[in-house]
Amino acid sequence: MNIRPSAAIRQNYNDIADMCRKTAEPIFLTKNGEGDLVVMDIETYNRREKMLKLREELLAVEEDRVRGSKGYSVDEVAAMMRSAIKEAAGHGTAE
Incomplete structure (x- = not known):
């Protein structure tokens, strides 16, 4: 210190x-x-701020989980991501 x-x-x-x-x-x-x-220094400050924000987000997700909010399996998340990628690819091309 x-x-x-x-x-x-x-x-x-x-x-x-x-x-x-x-x-x-x-x-x-x-x-x-x-x-x-x-x-x-500003880089250290920004890194710490990002870390704090991530921790807050993780805590909020964990609190939701403890309260019984529905989560997603790895397979469900993978399927959602594949769907989003296909949708983005479809909208990103000029047909």
Whole structure:
């Protein structure tokens, strides 16, 4: 875990930015010895946001399953995908 005083961001922005990119980890900034901000590079932020969104979606699906919502077998999903591909291929050609 990288912890730096908040003054470090003003004094060493490029070093902090490089460290964020190299480690792909957030840097925690303190103010008066207390946690204040978290800084991370945009790629790390986007990756974490995508992961959180995926986890939320998986949790929602699992909650639906636990409540008894109908699911699909592998064979049913494969058939639906084949049907969608055939439909897309049919609409994508000029006849």
